[in-house]
Amino acid sequence: MPRLERIEYKPISVRKLFLDIKNLSELMIDLAYSAALFNDKELAEDVLELESRVDTLTYLLEMEIMIAARDVEDAEKLAGVSKVASAADKISDAAADIAAIVTKKIGIHPIVSEGFEKVEERLIRAKVNEDSILVNKQIGELDLAARMGVDVIAIRRNKDWIIDPEDTTQIESGAILIARGASAGIREFKELVEGKLRKLEG
Amino acid sequence: MPRRHQEKFEEIVERFVELKDTSELMMDLAYSSLLLNSKELAEDVQELEEHVDKLHTDFELLVLSCGFKLEEAKGLLGLIRLGVVTEKIADAAAEIAEVVLRGIEPHRVLKLVIEEAEETVTYVQVAEDSLITNKTLRSARIPEETGMWILAIRRRGKYIRPRPHTTIESGDVLIASGYAKGEEDLKKLASP
16 A cells, blocks of 8 residues: 555645646646657656646645635535546546556557657657756747757756746756657757757757 | 558557547547536537547457457557546546536636636638638648637547648638637638
8 A cells, every 4th residue: 555645734726726736637648648658767757756746736626625615606616626626637647547557567569659659749858967058048048949849848846847837947957858849859959958969950 | 570460550559549639639628618618618528528438449449359469469458558548538528528517607716727818719610712721730820810729620520639730621610719809810711
């Protein structure tokens, strides 16, 4: 049995909690498919970690909803919020099921991955090397979409996740970037992040 | 690997991509149905959920009927599990849509989170003489021209998830959301 932590009430708004649950569950689906199709163990582990984060957030949201309901009308509407959050939680569970294909070493036939590469954009996960030319740059100034068809969809700094970073978000050394794009661009981007490529083309 | 197997694999991948795309499209539509309190969209989600059940069964039967050897079968087990997951996602999307179908106006928090603005959803059919017929979504530049965002394309009873390389065909029904004033522009663009 996994050890379950006690979840203590913290005052966080329903809106903030629901926003995080929705965003995380959607990010997790993308990460999980990519982990499974390209047999990426690190991505799979990120997904499993996020899954327990979403569990905690959903729990906190339930508490917050109970406190927020003042009358019948509130209860009717908030029940809908609870229902939608629990559906998003199920989506995050589904993502964890996908990640388990990798962590349990079941794997997916390489021909399937090849077939997928033709139709799907690929996701990569790369850690920012201290020597990378991207360190301390803002995402917007790199013009990644125009240069190499790459979009940074999330940044992980230790335990914190930034989803859909703003143009002004800074790339810090040691952060983990998750980016999406066509395969050539994504390879070039990974080399830039890891400090193996020292020049921005185009 | 024998050629016959290669073809089987390609077919399996193709079916799986359809399953995956449909389940993700359902998530988009389900959240949009909440945002817009649209029963029409919510019913589309419910309908798609039944469609996914069928796709999923067909997909599993296809995999099972291939008669692969043990080593190959192992790689396929992962794919079968992925299939199960797409169905779970579809079910979750259907649950989101149910909130709308129960008839209580969704809580404002849901709307705030899904989108800050007051938006509308619209269905337009693409005419043969439209400027966007036979163009890819990327080159049609619909969001730039109209401010409307394409959620899905309905083509001959099937739903297609919009991708930049998807070609718009005459007769397609575009399901789009955006500000009310973009609706007219989109209608003009699609059926002049």
